[in-house]
Amino acid sequence: MLVQPYLFFNGRCEEALRFYRETLGAEVLMQKYFREAPPNPERPLKAGTEDKIMHCTFRVGTSELMGSDGDCEPGTxxxxxxxxxxxxxxxxxxxxxxxxxxxxxxxxxxxxxxxxxxxxxxxxxxxxxxxxxxxxxxxxxxx
CATH class of the missing domain: 3.10.180.10 (2,3-Dihydroxybiphenyl 1,2-Dioxygenase, domain 1)
Structure with a gap:
């Protein structure tokens, strides 16, 4: 079994990844944007989230973490x-x-x-x- 932290950055994931690269030497292993997801008529893409990170995996030292911009709602x-x-x-x-x-x-x-x-x-x-x-x-x- 593997347990990994999954961090939600409420619209600031790209900024966080850049910060962790600079401060911790983080390496982004994978990242996918909301615009890359297949269309889902039951859950249409929320306007303004197209260029936000839907999912990413990054390494800090020997640990892998995952993250997302999440729902990008104000006041979260x-x-x-x-x-x-x-x-x-x-x-x-x-x-x-x-x-x-x-x-x-x-x-x-x-x-x-x-x-x-x-x-x-x-x-x-x-x-x-x-x-x-x-x-x-x-x-x-x-x-």
Missing amino acids: NAPSGFALSVTGDDNASAQKIFNALSAGGNVMMPWQPTFWSEGFGMVVDRFGIMWMVTSPHHAGHKG
Whole structure:
């Protein structure tokens, strides 16, 4: 069994993919636009969504995530009830990831040493996705 996060960006998926490419080195593996879907007379294409992403798959490190622009409705709530956790290769790279995701976002817990790691921080990025960023665990770390 494979469980993968599926993220909805309410009309900002293309922007989010560009941001994750720049900040996390994400690689877009596949993306399909609403205009590419076969016509369905029972669910006609909503005007203005033709050039929005209906589905995409992208890789961050060794993880694959999926995403969509979703229904592109104004006032749609930001996602909640989950966070994506990312571990850097070392403390410096983890802090760099945290700082990059923080640009235009909302820091929930500033980057700092903890009792379990040299560095940890939580941020909701500019797309409403919560990230928990941590340094790799090192045996014997006391915080």
